[in-house]
Amino acid sequence: MLILKGYQQRAIDTLDDFLSKARDRQNVTDAYAEALQVQGLPTLAYRDYGFADVPYVCFRIPTGGGKTLLASHAIVTAAKSYLDADFPITLWLVPSNTIRQQTVDALKTPGHPYREKLDFAFNHQVLVLDIDEVTQIRPQDIGQKAIVVVSTLANLRVNDTSGRKVYAYHENFEPHFAKLPPHHSYLERLEKVSEADIQEVGLSAHELGKIKYSFANLLALHRPLLIVDEAHNARTSLTFDTLQRVHPAAIIEFTATPNTSPTNGSNILYHVSAAELKAEEMIKLPIILTEHQNWQDAVRDTVITRNKLAQDAQQDESYIRPIALLQAEAKNGEVTVEVLKAYLTDDLHIEADTIAIATGNQRELDGLNLFDSACPIEYIITIEALKEGWDCSFAYVFCSVKQVSSSKDAEQLLGRVLRMPFARRRVIEDLNRAYAHLATKGFANAAKELTDKLIAMGFEEMEVAAFLRQQTPVGDGQTDIFGGGGEVSKPALASLVIELPTMPELDHLDDDDKRKLAITEDKDNQKVIVRVNGEASEALQQTLIKAAGKKPAQEAIARDLRIHNQSIQAQKSPSERGESFGQLPLLCAYIQDELELIEPETILENGQLNLLDYPAKLNNFRIQETSNSFSIDLDGKEISYHIAQQSEVINLNEDLLDVTEQDLIGWLDRECKQADVMQRDLIKFSALLINDLLQQPNINLTALVRNKYPLLRAVRDLIGLYRKRAQKAGYQQTLFGNEAQVVLTEEFVYRFSPEHYPARPPYYAGRYKFQKHFFPIIEDLKAQGEEYECAKAIDSLPEVKYWIRNLVRRDHASFWLPLAHNRFYPDFICELKDGRMLVVEYKGEAYASNDDSAEKRAVGELWAKSSQGRCLFIMAVEQDGHGRDVRQQVQDLITQN
Numbered sequence: 001m002l003i004l005k006g007y008q009q010r011a012i013d014t015l016d017d018f019l020s021k022a023r024d025r026q027n028v029t030d031a032y033a034e035a036l037q038v039q040g041l042p043t044l045a046y047r048d049y050g051f052a053d054v055p056y057v058c059f060r061i062p063t064g065g066g067k068t069l070l071a072s073h074a075i076v077t078a079a080k081s082y083l084d085a086d087f088p089i090t091l092w093l094v095p096s097n098t099i100r101q102q103t104v105d106a107l108k109t110p111g112h113p114y115r116e117k118l119d120f121a122f123n124h125q126v127l128v129l130d131i132d133e134v135t136q137i138r139p140q141d142i143g144q145k146a147i148v149v150v151s152t153l154a155n156l157r158v159n160d161t162s163g164r165k166v167y168a169y170h171e172n173f174e175p176h177f178a179k180l181p182p183h184h185s186y187l188e189r190l191e192k193v194s195e196a197d198i199q200e201v202g203l204s205a206h207e208l209g210k211i212k213y214s215f216a217n218l219l220a221l222h223r224p225l226l227i228v229d230e231a232h233n234a235r236t237s238l239t240f241d242t243l244q245r246v247h248p249a250a251i252i253e254f255t256a257t258p259n260t261s262p263t264n265g266s267n268i269l270y271h272v273s274a275a276e277l278k279a280e281e282m283i284k285l286p287i288i289l290t291e292h293q294n295w296q297d298a299v300r301d302t303v304i305t306r307n308k309l310a311q312d313a314q315q316d317e318s319y320i321r322p323i324a325l326l327q328a329e330a331k332n333g334e335v336t337v338e339v340l341k342a343y344l345t346d347d348l349h350i351e352a353d354t355i356a357i358a359t360g361n362q363r364e365l366d367g368l369n370l371f372d373s374a375c376p377i378e379y380i381i382t383i384e385a386l387k388e389g390w391d392c393s394f395a396y397v398f399c400s401v402k403q404v405s406s407s408k409d410a411e412q413l414l415g416r417v418l419r420m421p422f423a424r425r426r427v428i429e430d431l432n433r434a435y436a437h438l439a440t441k442g443f444a445n446a447a448k449e450l451t452d453k454l455i456a457m458g459f460e461e462m463e464v465a466a467f468l469r470q471q472t473p474v475g476d477g478q479t480d481i482f483g484g485g486g487e488v489s490k491p492a493l494a495s496l497v498i499e500l501p502t503m504p505e506l507d508h509l510d511d512d513d514k515r516k517l518a519i520t521e522d523k524d525n526q527k528v529i530v531r532v533n534g535e536a537s538e539a540l541q542q543t544l545i546k547a548a549g550k551k552p553a554q555e556a557i558a559r560d561l562r563i564h565n566q567s568i569q570a571q572k573s574p575s576e577r578g579e580s581f582g583q584l585p586l587l588c589a590y591i592q593d594e595l596e597l598i599e600p601e602t603i604l605e606n607g608q609l610n611l612l613d614y615p616a617k618l619n620n621f622r623i624q625e626t627s628n629s630f631s632i633d634l635d636g637k638e639i640s641y642h643i644a645q646q647s648e649v650i651n652l653n654e655d656l657l658d659v660t661e662q663d664l665i666g667w668l669d670r671e672c673k674q675a676d677v678m679q680r681d682l683i684k685f686s687a688l689l690i691n692d693l694l695q696q697p698n699i700n701l702t703a704l705v706r707n708k709y710p711l712l713r714a715v716r717d718l719i720g721l722y723r724k725r726a727q728k729a730g731y732q733q734t735l736f737g738n739e740a741q742v743v744l745t746e747e748f749v750y751r752f753s754p755e756h757y758p759a760r761p762p763y764y765a766g767r768y769k770f771q772k773h774f775f776p777i778i779e780d781l782k783a784q785g786e787e788y789e790c791a792k793a794i795d796s797l798p799e800v801k802y803w804i805r806n807l808v809r810r811d812h813a814s815f816w817l818p819l820a821h822n823r824f825y826p827d828f829i830c831e832l833k834d835g836r837m838l839v840v841e842y843k844g845e846a847y848a849s850n851d852d853s854a855e856k857r858a859v860g861e862l863w864a865k866s867s868q869g870r871c872l873f874i875m876a877v878e879q880d881g882h883g884r885d886v887r888q889q890v891q892d893l894i895t896q897n
Contacts (some may be wrong), residue, residue: 001120002113004073005423006811007758008066010071011059011270011542014039018269019082019250021053021487024642032057035269040780040808042762046267048597049240051251055082055877056399058231058253058266062274062458063415064283067254068103071227072114074252075148076121078225079673083249084643084709087143089222091246092150093669095230097894103229104130104150105507122146127306131155132165134215135172142176142205142222153234156216157242158167158805166216166498167245169201172783173213177223180211188248190217216246223249231255236263271761274463275777279758279813281425283418284396286433286467287454291446295335295401296343298439302326302399303348305435306378306631312428320431321372324397326381335401337362337381344379350679354378382413393419397435408648414453414852425755432755448497448560461559462763465566466776494566496532501529504547513540535568537562538767562765569769570776574802575754581774581802582831583751584742584815584839585871587863589734591818597748598818600727603734604676609726611681611719616688618714621696623703630707632714659705665690671712672719723819731820735862744866752804758813764805770795774802781805786878787827790842793887796827799894800838803830815839824856826873832894838872839864840890845878 004012032046034468046054059074061067070093079088092107094100103709106114107128118126127141129710131151141147155166180187183675211217220833224246228234231253233809235739243251258266278285282852302324309322310681329339337357344350356364356377370377370392380395417434438446439518446468454464483588503521506514518531530544541561549555570576589600596602620633629642666688669679694697704711735742752774759779764770768785772795780790794803807814808825830838839860843853853875874893876886884892 001116002069004069005066006284007272007276008070008073010809011061011272012077013269014317015057015059015074015252016077016081018057019055019078020713022053022092022639023082023084026053027640028053028055030267031055032267032794039270041271044268047066047265049239049264050244050280050633051248054248055250055252055662056267057251057269058255058258060258060268060271060458061254062256062272062283064419065256065272065277066282067229067256068106071105071126071229071252071254072117074227075225076117078250078252079121079146079708083225087125087146089142089219089224090146090148090227090342091219091224091228092227093153093156093234094150094231097152099229100130100150100152100485104128107148107150108458118146118148122543122872135170135174138164139175153228153239156246157238163230165414167191167212167214168201169197169212171213173215173218176218177211177213186221187211189220191220191245194507199283219246223247225249226251228253229255232257234257235259235266235270237264239779241396246373256853257456265762273758273760274459274467275476276416276758276760276852278467279756280423282423283421284420284432286469287414287418287450287601288469288471288699289436289438289450290471291440295439296347298401298437299326299340299343300348302397302435302437303344303350305397305437309430310378312430315428316426318422318424320426321361321370321373321375321378321394322396322431323394324379324399324414325395326379326396327400327402328381328383328411328766329402330383333402335715337383340381340401350379353378353810359384360380382769391416391419393421395419395425397432397437399437401439414450416455437605448521451560451563459762460761460763461563462566462761462777465563466570468567469571471883477532482625488871495534495667496536496560498530498532498560500528500530500547501526501549501553502547504530504543506543509539509543513537516540529653534559535565544714551771551888554748564742573776574774575757576771579774579802580754581804582835582837583831585746585748585867586748586750586839586864587817587859588743588745589742590741591734594743595743595747598734598742600818600823601816603730603820604723604727605730607728609676609723610747611677611685616685617692618689618718621693621699621714623707630710630714634714634717634833639714639717641713643710659701661690661694661701664705664708667708668712668715672715674719676720676723680718680736686715688716726849728820730819735818735859740863742847742866744863744871747785750816752813755811757804757807758810759807768792772800772802778805779807786844787842790840790876790886791828793885793890794830794840795889796887797894799832799834803828817856817863819859820853824859826860836870836872838874838890838894841873841875842886843875843877 017033017038018035021034022028025031026780027569028048033043036042036044037739048054059070061066061529075088075090079085094103103308106112107118109115110119115128122145125145127137127145127147129136129147129149134149137147151166191212192205192209193212195208197212198202198208199203226243226246226248228251232255233251253266257633258268260266274283274285276421277283290301292301306322306324313322326340327336328337337359341355341357344355345352349537353377356368356379358365358380359382365380368375368377371394398414398417407415414436418433421644436450438450447468450468453466454468455461503519516534516536517530518533520529522529532540536544541558544553544561545558550558588595589598591602618632620638621630622632623630629640631638631640660833665683665686670682672682672686673679690704693704694701722836757775759775759777762780764778764781766781766788768783770778770791791805794800806825806827806829814825816825816831826839826841828841832838841856841860857875860875864871864873872893874890879885880889
């Protein structure tokens, strides 16, 4: 089965944690706030849009991030963590019929990554249906198969439900409603037969006012999970009303560009950054942009770029045939498909059979497998976006001969060239980049236009600054983007072109600012064109913003100036200059005469977790049927577990009489399976625990099976408690015991890669310009506060060569030290000019002396002590007991050791 990328697994883990808290606490708002806090994200208000306690959250995943794969995994997570359903019903909503068909085909195909996860989780009992096939659902499928129905939102989104298939009466659904008990709690929410239904379907008047046998009512009866793709298209009042009609149990959205407005914005639960996609080798970055004054140069350089990449690809271990996507103008334009193809074949001598045309009328890609080595296609000419869902990671070069700003399709075409072949970084650096050649008419607006498109695709401003590189054409129009040496040449510092309605007032600017400006007047269009070369000072920025006129124009220019300056700063960073960062030894120990890296698994193994050494007992176990929950006493603390609010179409007590105690034990074994627990021990432990529960008054097997999901969570929590006890013992023994043998060796070291810094928002965007941060972007550093002052102090020290804001829980892109129950990710990692490595953890006064800080300080000091002078560690505070500020604390550590 396809293994999720690190950011994908973190997204699913965040969803799991959020839904678990929302279910057990019966409070979605608190669960959302805590999920953001755990990620270190700013607090955002949760908005329910009339769905009350129904979880309604959004995942922000940029183009190329695998939204559909994540959606499949989200179904499994929601079923187990919130719905408490063995076999859930899911309504999967997509934006168009084309995407709908592609999604249905993928989900129906055995072995496809989208279907594979569902089959594995639901024991191959999966029924995938197109919205037109829903009458195939039988009553016996409900609760026995995981049902996924794929539809467009348009199929549901109507003011008048009559005449729509989803809401229409259909006799095939009659068996689903025939045995509904008269006291069923969901009856009131079901739509009834109306006069319009009688006229439409030909029912008798006797049916008026009775439950309508419709798919929408079937959904309302069983409270489906809703998956919403491209969710930015689904934020209207009509959409909210539509979704409420099916009474969902939870709603999970996926989009690259979520609506963030205060009136109808999404509740963003997890945000994946472009830097994370790059680090996980999912997309090609940076984007090398070259703008041209005429379309012939743009096309010529596109051919040169593709040919050079084709030469590089011959040296790659995998078969790659770089493809160029060329966007022509419509028939009323100058550079039509025919003109563009003629230029390629007649002037540039491109073989006609290597060119495919993909337009509404010419569909030369249909039936072609572009990944096949026998396929000759190297150039694809289109006008509008290629068909939705079209993905070929061999696409490397995007060329547009039309104004990009006027074309929504350019955004989609650019997204096509970002995907990395086989989702794996290539050995030759040029094959890790995407290329754009844009023809601009009049003035140099290509960078601004491309910036707009990237932001629309889910990039942050800081990411655009870091990953969009401008190149300048040289000579006769042929761009030497490869610098003659086989790799992309270093870009010149970016320039920015701004259009203003009036001439800016320059009198108060100094000579340095004035030298950065080149101003021309476009009298025909009554505009002033300003080119800014180099970094714009605060005074220069304010001058240009003021001259922009109205507020929207001022905001747009302010954004462009921010990105322009950030881009210049990014190019100055050591990682972009090709520098390297010092390596850090990892904490190791000799265990039974074998050198091992100290990881949670090592600590646990040394602590010898054996479930049978612990009591198989849930203390003070109480089922509270009236409130759909039960509680237990776990480690001296009462914990409540709530049951999902699912419909009860049949009497569950009678239905479960055939379930045996062994069935329940077997189910617990499957669901609790963990790598560090032997199966025979888990089975015996579960058997002892179930047997103990059945000895208690007022508890029988039927009650336990009815409450099997809360029971599962309680058992998992109990095992987790025992694991922590074993870890604590193993940690103390491994690192601080009398016979502990802790060492640092050259065999286990961590290296920060210049290409691998998967930071994600919020990024530092303050005015202070850090000079020594190794990477061009800094994650999660506010522009004020104690931690910010600590970073400034580090940046100012003459002994510091480079420093890095360490990332937290970012797989192989974080430096960490072991803790008993977790990992410790220090705030700042520094390379000193003398070659030593310095690790700095900053603690505010409120946290400096707590147990967590004491544990981190102990392991940090042990690490430094074990390095024999190669490494330093400090837990810095605003002011220590000697009256020293942060800067003095760090400097004294450096100079006195």
